[in-house]
Structures are given as structure tokens and as C-alpha cells.
Amino acid sequence: QVQLQESGPGLVKPSQTLSVTCTVSGGSITTNGYYWSWIRQSPGKGLEYVGHITSSGSTYYNPSLKSRASIFRDTSKNQFTLQLSSVTPEDTAVYYCANKRDSRGWTLQPSWYAYDYWGQGTQVTVSS
Numbered sequence: 001q002v003q004l005q006e007s008g009p010g011l012v013k014p015s016q017t018l019s020v021t022c023t024v025s026g027g028s029i030t031t032n033g034y035y036w037s038w039i040r041q042s043p044g045k046g047l048e049y050v051g052h053i054t055s056s057g058s059t060y061y062n063p064s065l066k067s068r069a070s071i072f073r074d075t076s077k078n079q080f081t082l083q084l085s086s087v088t089p090e091d092t093a094v095y096y097c098a099n100k101r102d103s104r105g106w107t108l109q110p111s112w113y114a115y116d117y118w119g120q121g122t123q124v125t126v127s128s
Contacts, residue, residue, distance in 0.1 A: 002025070014087060018091060028078060035102075039115070041121075051071050093124060
């Protein structure tokens, strides 16, 4: 079965770049039709879609984050990475990687059930 595991720095300073990596096992990030996604949850808030990369390498981002976000992949390691630049304390959140097998029900504020597989999440705190 597909499993996802996030890794990240835990703490990043304001104005720096946040970087979190998702390692996928039990499936390939190049499998057709899959959306390999980043979702985050800030304290007291619901889930927020950040962006995704497809099996072919195409990317899409939440318009509110597009200017700062970048997602790329390493197919040899079966990994994909989110980089978010110029961070502020508002970017403090638990960051999840997740997989969605089709585009039905896509939204900027998804539910847990909208995605087929989830990682455990990694806490990233933006603070000086």
C-alpha cells in the first residue's frame, strides 16, 4: 500500500525559505493520474491546499501562495519537495503530503476524505 512520510526542519526564521520533503513508498510518483499534494493546517484552522505535482511533473499552486511556493520531485528517490519562500509566522502549520487519484472534488479547503493517502504531517514553526 502507498505510504507517505514528511520530513522538515521544524523551525525556520522569518524571511527564510521553508522546505519539506515527502518520501513515497509502495507506489511511484510517476503513476499516471495521481496528484501528489501538499496540504497544511494552521493552529485553530482547517486544511488548506498548498499545491501539487502530477505524475508528469506539472505543478499547480494555491493562488494565495503561488508567488512563494515551488514543488519539485526527485523520481530516483520517489520524493517530492515543497519550498515556500519569504515565510512569516502565518506560515506556521502542520504540513502534510497527500495523494489524490483524480481531480473530482478538488478545493482549496479540502476535507481529510478528499485524498486517498496521507502522511503523518510535520510541524513547521516560523519564529525568530
